Amino acid sequence: MAAAAALSPLSGALLRRRFPLHHRRRLLAVVAVSPEAPAPTPTSPLPPPPSSPPRKGYFPKRNEILELTCDGLAFKGKGVCKVDGSNFVLLCDGALPGERILARVSRIRRGAFAEATKLRTLEPHHDAVDAPCPLAADCGGCKTQSLTYAAQIRHKYLQVRELLVNFGKFDPVELESSEPDSILKPIVPCDEIFRYRNKMEFSFGTKRWVQREWKEEKDEGAVKEEKIEGGGYSLGLHAPGFFDKVLHVEKCLLQSEPADKVLEVVQETWMDPALGLTPYDVHKHVGFLKHLMIRTGRNVSSGASEVMVNFVTSLYKPELLEPLVKKITKIPEVVSIMNNVNTSVGNTSVGEEEYTLYGKPTITEMLRGLTFQISANSFFQTNTKQADVLYKLIGDSAGLKGDGSEIILDLFCGTGTIGLTLARRAKHVYGYEVVPEAIADAQNNAKLNGISNATFVQGDLNKINETFGKEFPKPDIIISDPNRPGMHMKLIKWLLEVKAPRVVYVSCNPATCARDLDYLCHGVEDKDLKGCYKLKTVIPVDMFPHTPHIECICVLELC
Numbered sequence: 001m002a003a004a005a006a007l008s009p010l011s012g013a014l015l016r017r018r019f020p021l022h023h024r025r026r027l028l029a030v031v032a033v034s035p036e037a038p039a040p041t042p043t044s045p046l047p048p049p050p051s052s053p054p055r056k057g058y059f060p061k062r063n064e065i066l067e068l069t070c071d072g073l074a075f076k077g078k079g080v081c082k083v084d085g086s087n088f089v090l091l092c093d094g095a096l097p098g099e100r101i102l103a104r105v106s107r108i109r110r111g112a113f114a115e116a117t118k119l120r121t122l123e124p125h126h127d128a129v130d131a132p133c134p135l136a137a138d139c140g141g142c143k144t145q146s147l148t149y150a151a152q153i154r155h156k157y158l159q160v161r162e163l164l165v166n167f168g169k170f171d172p173v174e175l176e177s178s179e180p181d182s183i184l185k186p187i188v189p190c191d192e193i194f195r196y197r198n199k200m201e202f203s204f205g206t207k208r209w210v211q212r213e214w215k216e217e218k219d220e221g222a223v224k225e226e227k228i229e230g231g232g233y234s235l236g237l238h239a240p241g242f243f244d245k246v247l248h249v250e251k252c253l254l255q256s257e258p259a260d261k262v263l264e265v266v267q268e269t270w271m272d273p274a275l276g277l278t279p280y281d282v283h284k285h286v287g288f289l290k291h292l293m294i295r296t297g298r299n300v301s302s303g304a305s306e307v308m309v310n311f312v313t314s315l316y317k318p319e320l321l322e323p324l325v326k327k328i329t330k331i332p333e334v335v336s337i338m339n340n341v342n343t344s345v346g347n348t349s350v351g352e353e354e355y356t357l358y359g360k361p362t363i364t365e366m367l368r369g370l371t372f373q374i375s376a377n378s379f380f381q382t383n384t385k386q387a388d389v390l391y392k393l394i395g396d397s398a399g400l401k402g403d404g405s406e407i408i409l410d411l412f413c414g415t416g417t418i419g420l421t422l423a424r425r426a427k428h429v430y431g432y433e434v435v436p437e438a439i440a441d442a443q444n445n446a447k448l449n450g451i452s453n454a455t456f457v458q459g460d461l462n463k464i465n466e467t468f469g470k471e472f473p474k475p476d477i478i479i480s481d482p483n484r485p486g487m488h489m490k491l492i493k494w495l496l497e498v499k500a501p502r503v504v505y506v507s508c509n510p511a512t513c514a515r516d517l518d519y520l521c522h523g524v525e526d527k528d529l530k531g532c533y534k535l536k537t538v539i540p541v542d543m544f545p546h547t548p549h550i551e552c553i554c555v556l557e558l559c
């Protein structure tokens, strides 16, 4: 069961609550898939195996050094690895499909599977490439940068297929029958695989986490961790699994070039002792600088990039930020510098108070011909260009007649972007979302674009009761775009009762997506609910190259 936790973004008790037993068992089966063709025969001699080859029924010991072959990727991007001659699964961060690695067993998970730490590559995958970012091997942000992009998206597609079969209980033959009848469509890749993110959030840290260095102890044939923690302040991304250690980042190939310029200027300046700037210490709860958020939007008249810089600090002391502000404003693309003051001991970037230090408090961006205003804390799709592709596909999947006669229900609407892009072809759009600020943004966005046939309502879709659905007409099309935990059983039950002719389920988590599709199509036996939908299409869309994330657009039609 624990292997299921590794595959899904949920873990432990949460996973047990969200996934019934039969689904957790199936998830284990997905972890064990082996979709990767074997790597070609090695051309260079390999070091001698650290121990004799394991037999069938083999069970690893903690700290054992093993040669492993990575078969595929689990949902969070961990490599699914096995030792030769055994089916025992070891999940290993940084292992790429097809790669042979030397690894040390770090954790045995209730006897079901183990976790291993990659020590080094013995034989790279035939799809391996040199990662352009020198930090790729250590930064949790880009786990698959050293795999060709073609291989990355092939693995994402395979993962969606395995989850739909093993977890959603869909027939693999039907899923992949020949075009145009196949349910599972080819994955839509990104045109731009670098500089695609419009928002990055860096953290200030008191502990600098340095790249791992490994020392080979030739006598023992073993490899030892030399050091993982360095001294000095840092500004960068959290080391995978650590909230208090920050990998120092000078440049990030995922953000825009102007955003990289901002990062460079801040890095050059903030550690100057004369400025008296200190990073916030998450253990002692002292220090000033918490996060640096950089967002890139577009001026809707000129099309030029516009950048917002947001300093999240523990106190309001603008005079301390002044030298940084002076330097950053020399970058022509910077049109906004904000200061969110977060006095809580928590590590979030949303402040209780927000101040404009320079320029305007919002930037703008365009999606599907509409203008959106983005403030420091508003949610906006992070890959603008691919969001345009995603929304076009969602629009096509909605299958609107275009005569303005249909009612659209946009569940988990965020700032209203999906509903608003469809509103001109619909009679009315009703959006539901739990975050009040997002609802306010959605209402502003409707006004900004002159859309009057959209109503946005704040509400928790996990807590709906029998009154839900009384305040709007029966929907013709339901768009549901939940976050990673997927839909609550109350909402599934409501969807099965209201029986909208078409549901477009947009998901960023193929595991919970496959579970919810199973419920909607095949019913929920222990709740005595009958499924009433047929799965028509699933389109995987890659929004985040080099990461394990994958978005899916699924179309369901009433049987």
Ligand SMILES: C[S@@+](CC[C@H](N)C(=O)[O-])C[C@H]1O[C@@H](n2cnc3c(N)ncnc32)[C@H](O)[C@@H]1O
Pocket (backbone or CB within 6 Å): 379, 380, 381, 412, 413, 414, 415, 416, 417, 418, 432, 433, 434, 435, 438, 459, 460, 461, 462, 463, 481, 482, 483, 508
């Ligand atoms: C994946 S985002 C989708 C946002 C939007 N559809 C878009 O494309 O920008 C999921 C949204 O669901 C909202 N959400 C999460 N849990 C919710 C709940 N229980 N009830 C209502 N909305 C919720 C989140 O705040 C977030 O805005």
